[in-house]
Amino acid sequence: MEPGNMHVTETCRPVTEILARIGDKWSILVVKCLADGPMRFNELRRGIGGISQRMLTLTLRGLERDGLVSRTVTPTVPPRVDYELTELGHSLQAAVRALGDWAIANRAAVEAARSRYDLALASASPPLRRTG
Amino acid sequence: MEPGNMHVTETCRPVTEILARIGDKWSILVVKCLADGPMRFNELRRGIGGISQRMLTLTLRGLERDGLVSRTVTPTVPPRVDYELTELGHSLQAAVRALGDWAIANRAAVEAARSRYDLALASASPPLRRTG
DNA sequence: CTGAATCCGGCTTGATACTG
């Protein structure tokens, strides 16, 4: 297996793995949200919108586990917990931006392709569709 | 909602969408596999390894629908179908590479963080864990 | 305020069998 001829799976495993982490429904949103600075739990919750308490907790735990986010507890009477992007987290955010740029730049193209595909399908596949 | 203060969800929706497409279990592998040139169905299947016929079909359909992959049928006796990255697909592949580079560069750091986290958890959370 | 525990429905994935 010389370089340049290695199996695709080899080259991709890391990508697939990181994608498995940030490819879920909320991680990216959380990371983006934290990009501007530390935030508290419910601040994040509101900032993201639509995320359940459970999923925010789960997402945060996963991110923390992988060293992307740090969690700071201030044991005041109403407990205060701040989440913040680690250096690793920030570097990831930067890498993700490339994907974001692509997404923004090509959003229209993708949607157009999608429409074309769906339309072509609709006028071809339905059983017994005739010209009349 | 002035720029610079727009809701995170706004900025991220495109990213989340593209992530929903390529964030599944196989899309990235397929795209990477096709990066080197056109491939036939079972070629891809072997090249990826571990993917079921069904999932390859589904993944390919999705990619084709979004204009990332083109499908060319040659109606010979054993049918021949070639899949190829479109220009759009290639551009995506380039964007994804940034993420891939990050993943490769920081793989160790992530795994280390993971181990640390799991270890810290193991020595703290189990009910009634004592020093003895 | 932050978070854990539980219950549950749905989507995604996979195994298998069948078709052209």
Added chain:
DNA sequence: CAGTATCAAGCCGGATTCAG
């Protein structure tokens, strides 16, 4: 070779409830 159809299993995510 390429693809579809069907069915079962598992994980994900959401709502709700309880706790420190």
